[in-house]
Amino acid sequence: AGKTIFEVGTRNGDILACVQRFAAKAYSAEINPKYCPMLEKRGLTVLCDDFRKFDPSNLPGMTSVDGLDTTPDVFFWWPMEADKQNE
Numbered sequence: 001a002g003k004t005i006f007e008v009g010t011r012n013g014d015i016l017a018c019v020q021r022f023a024a025k026a027y028s029a030e031i032n033p034k035y036c037p038m039l040e041k042r043g044l045t046v047l048c049d050d051f052r053k054f055d056p057s058n059l060p061g062m063t064s065v066d067g068l069d070t071t072p073d074v075f076f077w078w079p080m081e082a083d084k085q086n087e
Contacts, residue, residue, distance in 0.1 A: 002023075002024050003022075003023050003024060003073040003074055004023065004024055004025045004026075004027075004071075004072045004073050004074070005019055005020070005023045005025070005026045005027070005072060005073070005074045005075075005076070006026075006027045006028070006029070006054075006072035006074070006075050006076075007026075007027070007028040007029070007075070007076040007077070008028075008029050008051045008075065008076065008077040008078070009029070009030065009031070009051075009077060009078045010028035010029070010030050010035075010039065010044070010046065011030065011032075011035055011078075012035065012038070012039075013028060013035075013038075013039045013042050013044045013046075015076060016028050016044055016076075017042060017044065019076075020044070023074075025045075026044070026045065027045045027046070027047065027072065028044055028045065028046045028047065029046070029047045029048075029049065029050075029051035029054060030046055030047075030048055031049065031050050031051070033048055036048035
């Protein structure tokens with residue numbers, strides 16, 4: 001607990017849903033907008049955009065705390081072609 005997690009390419013959000021309960025904060029980025037409404041319904045904080053545009057200050061709760069950097073501590077990333085991934 002106490003870590004900030006950011007998952008890139010969360011798709012259905014299964015990994016993030018599992019690990020978020022062990023984190024202080026959990027965020028995701030999903031480039032395919034068709035998944036975003038379902039992720040939000042699951043209660044996941046999602047950036048519906050290309051993660052290369054990611055700016056931690058755009059996410060809720062990612063503000064400087066006592067001058068400390070709040071950049072995520074852990075990144076998950078699935079580096080594969082999404083159309084070849086099993087659903």
